[in-house]
Amino acid sequence: MSKVIVITGASEGIGAELARQLGKQGHKLVLGARTESKLKQTADSIDAETLAVPTDVTKRTDVENLRDQAIAKFGHIDVWVNNAGRGITRPVLELSDDDLDDMWSVNVKSVMYGAQAVVPHMRARKTGQIINVSSMLGRIPMASVRSVYSACKAAVNSLTANMRNDLRGSGVDVTLIIPGMVATGFHMNTRHAPETRPEAPPGMQIQTAEEVAAVIVDAINKPVPEVYTNPAHAPVAAKYYQDVAAFEAQMGA
């Protein structure tokens, strides 16, 4: 069945690839991101009915406009993917007020703006799905240079779980996506980006945007509460929560 799917952060990376895969399945797509030229490029690469809406997810009015334009064009919204996000390359003790505010706005407020904009519409229709894209760093804060980004994604995890419980029985599913490291422009797009692309830690498996998008497509076709895009990460998370001290000691070894 063709669905109307809104994706934020769809101008590049995981969001753009997700749009392409969903387009191939015949879904109608509404794409939001700030850079109009890249958004248009993504829209042009999709073989499906697509609407591109320049959107800054840190602005509530922009997010509400994204919702309104989607409904005006397609009549309703079935799925809303809060995918837009940004990292940081700065350790905890060096964070400025602006670093903290920027990370909270783009990674946490954006998710709240999206959910608060569209859930009343989905509730009224008694059907829908919110998908929030988190990070393995929100579950295990193991890359200290990502500092407040990890903390923001941990907040996304909590808010997503709260929302899921609040919406139980309403017909609205809430799904958390937990990618590990993914080969996109994310690392060079971080606030205080390094001059060269960082090396992946030894043994860290890097997924492609295609692999991660395919997991999100599956979660749309068959909603689940949460999913690690790399199944090998579930036991790693379990190990962390079983014994944080041992895990940290092993990481530092």
Ligand SMILES: NC(=O)c1ccc[n+]([C@@H]2O[C@H](COP(=O)([O-])OP(=O)(O)OC[C@H]3O[C@@H](n4cnc5c(N)ncnc54)[C@H](OP(=O)(O)O)[C@@H]3O)[C@@H](O)[C@H]2O)c1
């Ligand atoms: N890549 C990884 O290793 C990785 C790992 C775990 C989780 N994730 C998460 O996966 C999601 C997608 O990341 P990605 O790897 O695809 O990153 P990316 O390649 O850097 O793409 C980020 C997307 O978010 C958009 N964006 C950034 N700030 C925005 C804003 N204020 N308003 C609207 N859109 C904004 C960007 O578009 P504009 O700049 O045009 O606005 C772009 O389309 C993020 O939530 C990220 O935290 C990524």
